[in-house]
Amino acid sequence: MIKHHMTRSLLLITSSLYLLGQNQCGSISIPISNQINNNLTVPNASKLSIATRDGLSSMFSSERFSLGSFLNIDMSPATKSSTPLKCGQRFRSHNDRIVGGYVATITHFPWMISLQREKGNWYGLKAFYHSCGGSLITPSWIVTAAHCLYNRDEPLRAIAGTDNLNFMYRAQIRDISKQIIHPKFDITTYDNDIALIKVNHPFNLESSFSHVGTICLSPDVQILPYDIATICGFGSRAFHAKTRSHLYETQIAIIDRKTCNRSFEGAITRNMICAGGMIANKRDACSGDSGGPLTLDTDDGRTVLAGIVSFGQDCARAHYPGIYTNTKVYYDWILSNLDEPLEKI
Numbered sequence: 001m002i003k004h005h006m007t008r009s010l011l012l013i014t015s016s017l018y019l020l021g022q023n024q025c026g027s028i029s030i031p032i033s034n035q036i037n038n039n040l041t042v043p044n045a046s047k048l049s050i051a052t053r054d055g056l057s058s059m060f061s062s063e064r065f066s067l068g069s070f071l072n073i074d075m076s077p078a079t080k081s082s083t084p085l086k087c088g089q090r091f092r093s094h095n096d097r098i099v100g101g102y103v104a105t106i107t108h109f110p111w112m113i114s115l116q117r118e119k120g121n122w123y124g125l126k127a128f129y130h131s132c133g134g135s136l137i138t139p140s141w142i143v144t145a146a147h148c149l150y151n152r153d154e155p156l157r158a159i160a161g162t163d164n165l166n167f168m169y170r171a172q173i174r175d176i177s178k179q180i181i182h183p184k185f186d187i188t189t190y191d192n193d194i195a196l197i198k199v200n201h202p203f204n205l206e207s208s209f210s211h212v213g214t215i216c217l218s219p220d221v222q223i224l225p226y227d228i229a230t231i232c233g234f235g236s237r238a239f240h241a242k243t244r245s246h247l248y249e250t251q252i253a254i255i256d257r258k259t260c261n262r263s264f265e266g267a268i269t270r271n272m273i274c275a276g277g278m279i280a281n282k283r284d285a286c287s288g289d290s291g292g293p294l295t296l297d298t299d300d301g302r303t304v305l306a307g308i309v310s311f312g313q314d315c316a317r318a319h320y321p322g323i324y325t326n327t328k329v330y331y332d333w334i335l336s337n338l339d340e341p342l343e344k345i
Contacts, residue, residue, distance in 0.1 A: 084205035085110065087137075087343040088216035088302035104249035106163040109232050110213035111136045111305075112247060114165060115144060115197070115291060118155040128157060130165055133233045133292025135215050135305050138340050139202035143217075144291030145308050145325065146185040146195040160203050161210030163247035165234060170210040174199035180337050182330070191269050193310045193325045195291075196337055216304045216345045219331040221296060223306050225256040229275055229296050231309065231322075235289030252276030255321045263313070263320050271329050273307040274321035294324045302345055 085091070091107035106112065113134035119127045132148035142158060149156075156179075162171035178198035185192045203212050232249040252275045260274035261267070268274060275294060294307030307324030327334075335342060 085213040086302070087214045087345065088298070088304060089213065090303070091211050091213070104163060104232050104247040106161060106211045106247065109163075109247065109249065109293075110161070110211045111215035111293065111303075112160075112163075112232060113142050113144075114159040114162070114234055115142075115148060116157050116159060117152070118157075126155075130234050131156075132290045133235075133309065134158065134197065135293040135308075136160060136203060136212070137214055137217055137305070137334070138338060138342055139205055139214070140198050140340055141338055142197040142199070143305070143308065143327070143334065144195050144197060145310055146181045146193045147187070147190065147310070148291045149179050149181055149195050149197075150185065150187060156197075158197065158199050161207075161212045164245055166245045172203050172207070172210055172212055174201055174203065176200065182333065189267060189269075190311050190323070191271055192330075194308060194327070194330050194333075196334065198339075214343065215293060215295065216298075216302055217327060217331060217334065217342060218304050218345055219328050221304045221306055221328050223254055223273060223296070223326070223328075225254050227254045227296065228252070229254060229294050229306060231275075231289070231292065231294050233289035233292040233309065235292075252322070260321050260323075264323075268323065271326050272310065273324040273326045275307070275324060277312065277319070277321040298345070304345070 088111075091110060113136055114130050115132040115134050116128040117131040119129045121127065132144055134142040134144035134148075137143050156176050158174045158176065159165070159168065160172045160174075162168045176197055177200040178196075180196040182192045182194045185194070204210075205212055205214070228251050230249060230251050232247055234245070234247055255274040255276070257268055257270075257272075257274060273294065289309045290311075292309045293305050294309065295303045296306045297303055305327050307326060310323045310325050312322040313320035
């Protein structure tokens with residue numbers, strides 16, 4: 001009986017907090033994690049005003065943040081599990097039908113990670129905001145952009161298994177145990193803009209309750225001009241606008257480096273990929289998309305991480321492609337830092 005009353009009290013408190021949050025702060029979510037959480041500018045070109053795609057600037061115009069892993073209740077079925085996908089596989093077939101993008105589902109992008117920074121306390125509870133994206137490459141390791149971590153000391157957490165940051169009851173939430181920024185990352189040119197994050201507890205890839213999977217890496221992936229790549233993220237619709245609560249995706253074309261360097265005054269190196277942005281107000285990554293994936297599909301239906309959202313000239317500005325870190329250049333560096341196997345394709 002005591003347990004019954006305690007459960008009712010906990011639910012009443014949770015409901016009150018949620019309603020209060022809706023009235024006080026726009027759209028606040030109190031997600032229930034299905035895994036216990038223990039604790040829960042750029043190229044130096046004089047004529048360019050280039051911006052990174054992290055969510056820091058958009059945070060100040062957004063009232064949305066999450067009271068993460070508040071209840072720490074495991075909601076996943078205790079006796080049911082699913083066979084984990086191979087890297088780069090989706091839970092259901094991809095619908096071919098960000099800026100100029102479409103609403104996406106986590107079943108199409110199970111490797112998508114939301115990296116969230118602690119914004120402060122709200123009535124004694126920790127509040128978080130979406131800062132950057134990332135891609136899950138093993139159960140414990142995430143690849144993201146170095147500038148998302150550089151010179152940042154706010155507490156960070158990783159969210160997997162959700163395509164809506166306002167409804168995270170199926171999400172898996174993890175704290176961070178290790179951050180590795182590429183030793184040659186250059187904050188002035190954004191060359192070598194890549195980093196690795198290890199979570200404190202591996203994500204559950206066999207859960208039948210949430211959709212979490214890994215994306216493939218390959219040192220042999222071919223990235224050719226005019227190839228069609230896919231980007232996804234929780235970033236804003238316009239430069240300096242607030243980030244979105246729902247995951248979006250869009251398709252963009254790879255641009256050759258010579259053409260790209262005409263726009264960026266020679267700042268694009270072999271460590272970078274250019275894509276999209278040749279037509280104004282069309283399709284591009286934007287604020288809050290930094291660190292997220294640029295992917296290519298293989299002939300056998302797998303998905304490979306080709307690039308990482310790095311920077312651009314505003315968002316979707318004509319004749320200025322978005323710039324992405326070329327992940328295959330860093331394949332050996334990634335392998336050398338992992339402490340668990342990376343699936344090969």
